[in-house]
Amino acid sequence: MSRRKVAVVGAGMTKFMHRALETPKELAWLAAKSALESADMKLNQIDCIVLGSAPDAFDGVHMKGEYLSDGCGGWKKPYLRCYVGGGTGVYAVAQAWFHVASGLFDTALVVCEEKMSSCLPHPQAAFLTIFDHITEQPLKPNLLWIFALEQTRYMETYGIALEDIARVSVKNKRNALDHPAAQLGADLTIKDVLASEVMAWPVHRLMVSPTSDGAAAVILAGEEIARRISDRPAWIQGVGWCLDTAYWTNRDLAYPEYVEKAAWMAYRMAGIREPRKEINIAEPYDPFAYKELHHLEGLQLAPKGQAPKLLADGVFERNGDLPVTPSGGLLGVGNPIAAAGLMKICELFWQLRGEAGTRQVPGKPERGVAQAWGDLMQVGTVVVMGTKEPA
Amino acid sequence: MKPEPKLVRGTPLDEKALKRGKTFSVTYEPRLRYGWDTGQAISRYLAELKEGRLIARSCRKCERVMIPPRMFCERCFRPTDEWVYVKDTGKIFTFSLCYVSWDVRRLKQPEIPAVIEIDGASPGMGILHVVKKIAPGKVRIGMAVRAVWRPKAKRIGSVTDIAYWQPIKN
Numbered sequence: 410m411s412r413r414k415v416a417v418v419g420a421g422m423t424k425f426m427h428r429a430l431e432t433p434k435e436l437a438w439l440a441a442k443s444a445l446e447s448a449d450m451k452l453n454q455i456d457c458i459v460l461g462s463a464p465d466a467f468d469g470v471h472m473k474g475e476y477l478s479d480g481c482g483g484w485k486k487p488y489l490r491c492y493v494g495g496g497t498g499v500y501a502v503a504q505a506w507f508h509v510a511s512g513l514f515d516t517a518l519v520v521c522e523e524k525m526s527s528c529l530p531h532p533q534a535a536f537l538t539i540f541d542h543i544t545e546q547p548l549k550p551n552l553l554w555i556f557a558l559e560q561t562r563y564m565e566t567y568g569i570a571l572e573d574i575a576r577v578s579v580k581n582k583r584n585a586l587d588h589p590a591a592q593l594g595a596d597l598t599i600k601d602v603l604a605s606e607v608m609a610w611p612v613h614r615l616m617v618s619p620t621s622d623g624a625a626a627v628i629l630a631g632e633e634i635a636r637r638i639s640d641r642p643a644w645i646q647g648v649g650w651c652l653d654t655a656y657w658t659n660r661d662l663a664y665p666e667y668v669e670k671a672a673w674m675a676y677r678m679a680g681i682r683e684p685r686k687e688i689n690i691a692e693p694y695d696p697f698a699y700k701e702l703h704h705l706e707g708l709q710l711a712p713k714g715q716a717p718k719l720l721a722d723g724v725f726e727r728n729g730d731l732p733v734t735p736s737g738g739l740l741g742v743g744n745p746i747a748a749a750g751l752m753k754i755c756e757l758f759w760q761l762r763g764e765a766g767t768r769q770v771p772g773k774p775e776r777g778v779a780q781a782w783g784d785l786m787q788v789g790t791v792v793v794m795g796t797k798e799p800a
Numbered sequence: 801m802k803p804e805p806k807l808v809r810g811t812p813l814d815e816k817a818l819k820r821g822k823t824f825s826v827t828y829e830p831r832l833r834y835g836w837d838t839g840q841a842i843s844r845y846l847a848e849l850k851e852g853r854l855i856a857r858s859c860r861k862c863e864r865v866m867i868p869p870r871m872f873c874e875r876c877f878r879p880t881d882e883w884v885y886v887k888d889t890g891k892i893f894t895f896s897l898c899y900v901s902w903d904v905r906r907l908k909q910p911e912i913p914a915v916i917e918i919d920g921a922s923p924g925m926g927i928l929h930v931v932k933k934i935a936p937g938k939v940r941i942g943m944a945v946r947a948v949w950r951p952k953a954k955r956i957g958s959v960t961d962i963a964y965w966q967p968i969k970n
Contacts, residue, residue, distance in 0.1 A: 422808065423808065423810035424810035426810055426813070429810055430812075430813050430817075430822075431810060431811060443808070530903075531903075531904045533900075533902075533903070533904045534902065534903050540928075542836055543836060543838050543842050544842065544845075544868050544927070544928075544959055547958050548913070548928060550902060550913065550928065551900060551901070551904075554896060554898060554913045554928075557896030557898065558895065558896055558913065558914070558915055559894070561894045561895060562893070565894070589808045590808045590810075607897070607899055608898070608899060609899065609900060609910075609913075610898075610936075611896070622810075623810065654874055656866075656868070656870075658915045658927055658928050659866070659924060659925050659926060662894060662915075
């Protein structure tokens with residue numbers, strides 16, 4: 410199949426904040442402007458726009474795609490909003506990749522935005538509506554339930570201790586101290602995490618990412634333009650996504666098979682056969698601490714049930730053998746849903762170009778993977794990026 | 801080397817800024833109402849719940865007995881074949897002790913949401929519900945539980961016609 414090679418040539422993001430002065434539209438504009446400035450580009454050099462944003466219920470603005478279009482630069486241009494729940498931020502890059510790889514457009518601007526603070530008294534209440542409206546919502550579930558139920562199953566199946574889950578919070582919140590956009594960087598111990606309030610056993614407060622306002626943006630360009638305008642394009646080597654059944658109470662829960670399928674789709678495209686050896690840096694989705702471990706296993710970067718041990722052995726530290734979430738992740742930088750996924754793509758861009766400042770992982774990483782997850786615990790979205798042009 | 805992310809913008813607000821009137825906030829309370837038709841499979845499921853029974857659907861091809869019931873098998877992508885009564889007992893597949901209500905109120909006594917694997921349905925076929933009448937510290941995966949039904953006159957054809965699940969004493 411003939412398709413054009415595509416690279417990320419610019420990235421930008423706003424601060425991630427508990428509550429921002431800016432409107433959703435202004436946040437989108439700030440992120441888009443930063444991405445354009447980083448690539449030294451103007452809006453008239455952008456051929457099409459892809460917006461990623463999670464449910465309208467958080468911003469409280471119906472048809473948010475249309476509302477946000479001006480902030481995204483989507484003015485008299487092909488513009489669309491894509492959506493796969495929490496998986497949207499990484500998927501949006503795959504969506505823009507189609508646009509450029511197909512040859513239809515030379516450049517694409519991807520913007521992801523979320524302003525969760527608008528939902529009162531707490532955006533948690535908007536999550537009620539993700540559950541099945543007839544068979545589950547009458548039980549008045551909350552979002553913590555499904556994470557806690559999945560974490561219990563994960564821990565029971567593989568005999569994982571809560572300390573090993575808490576270690577993810579310690580690592581990511583510490584990494585976030587070095588991120589200028591971070592909302593919740595902190596220097597904590599495992600003991601601090603386990604001493605924090607039990608929200609929904611086995612989930613403690615410090616194992617949960619915050620709700621946030623924020624936006625992120627990246628620019629994709631086809632190979633001719635990428636080579637011309639960028640000294641260090643970050644090439645998109647593979648994309649993948651996969652959705653499992655919405656009957657989540659009929660599923661295994663201990664292992665995210667849909668993430669595995671999404672990962673292999675991206676790895677095959679990238680020519681990766683042994684992910685653990687061929688990937689230098691990973692940004693898996695970490696809305697809850699255990700999810701990072703769960704997703705590393707789905708991404709084939711740890712054997713089933715073994716991610717906690719590799720973490721304890723230091724493998725996933727920023728200076729470890731496979732740095733994981735050097736950005737600080739959703740747990741540390743924050744979780745404006747779709748923007749958080751795209752923040753992970755921004756991090757790969759900066760890391761692969763050696764521009765991550767105090768967060769820079771040693772050893773000049775050549776290839777990284779970013780992954781996001783969402784819908785009713787059922788979608789995995791994956792992008793592989795690297796310094797080498799795809800074959 | 802360029803400094804990274806060189807352009808991080810945005811203006812965090814805190815409670816003080818809001819109180820000082822540095823910004824304005826316009827509130828809106830949506831008053832939308834919906835009536836969700838429950839469809840073929842779930843209408844029967846709810847009707848049976850009202851009678852104090854759990855019902856599933858089977859697929860002849862993959863031989864699964866599925867609950868919640870569905871008119872088509874999502875795996876085989878063909879119509880399901882038969883209604884099958886299953887038991888109102890099961891095992892705890894996974895659970896949590898939740899100290900936060902759906903609208904983020906703190907709870908002194910935790911709710912115990914669980915996925916209950918239903919006896920008589922295929923292995924791994926569970927439904928979401930809540931467990932009560934047990935000390936939170938004693939709940940375990942694999943524990944046998946039974947449905948506690950609301951009195952017949954109070955059932956309305958809802959998953960809440962099962963008030964809760966409680967452990968079966970050996």
